[in-house]
Amino acid sequence: MAAGRRDERVQVIRDEDLLLALLNSAPIIDGKQTDSLEGAAGAEFAHRFGGTGSKAEIAHLQRVRDALHEVVREQADPGTDLGPLIGGAILTPEVTPGGIRWELQAPATERLAVRAAMAWSDVTREMPGRLRPCANTECNLFLIDHSRPGSAKWCSMAACGNRMKVRTHAHRRRDR
Numbered sequence: 001m002a003a004g005r006r007d008e009r010v011q012v013i014r015d016e017d018l019l020l021a022l023l024n025s026a027p028i029i030d031g032k033q034t035d036s037l038e039g040a041a042g043a044e045f046a047h048r049f050g051g052t053g054s055k056a057e058i059a060h061l062q063r064v065r066d067a068l069h070e071v072v073r074e075q076a077d078p079g080t081d082l083g084p085l086i087g088g089a090i091l092t093p094e095v096t097p098g099g100i101r102w103e104l105q106a107p108a109t110e111r112l113a114v115r116a117a118m119a120w121s122d123v124t125r126e127m128p129g130r131l132r133p134c135a136n137t138e139c140n141l142f143l144i145d146h147s148r149p150g151s152a153k154w155c156s157m158a159a160c161g162n163r164m165k166v167r168t169h170a171h172r173r174r175d176r
C-alpha cells in the first residue's frame, strides 16, 4: 500500500483539525468508551483551539460531538439533532477590497462547537464521503480520508489497521 502512504493532501478544510479532534474525543479504551473532554483535559482541549475552557463550553462541545457522531454514522438527522445546538450563531459580512470575510458571532460557550459544526459542513460538501467512522466496529474514532483513491478505512494504521489485518489473517488460517 505504498501509494496510500504518500501524503497527497487533496484539500484541507479550515478547522478540520478541530473537527477531527472533537470527533475523536470519546475513544474506546480497554473496551470502555471514555471522554477526553472530562475534567482538566477538556479545558486544555478548548484552550488549544482558542476556546475559554469553561464548564458550559465543554458541556456544549460534548453535546455537539455526540450529535456529530450520530450524524456522521447516519443515525441522526442533522437538521433536528445538530441544528438547534448551533442556532445561536450568526455570520456577518465584512466587505473589503479583497472580498467578503464572514465573521462568526456566537456566544463564547458555543463558538468552538459552531466552528466544529461548520468544518463538518465544509468537509461534507467539499469532500463527500471522506469523513467516516473507523472501519473497526470496536473503535469510536473517525477519519477524514485525504488519500487519492479514497479507500482509507482506519482511524490509524497503527491503532486499528494492523490489528484488524492480523484478525482477518487469523480467521483465514482457521478457515483452512
Ligand SMILES: [Zn+2]
Residues within 6 Å of the ligand: 134, 135, 136, 139, 140, 141, 154, 155, 156, 159, 160
Ligand atoms: Zn480505529
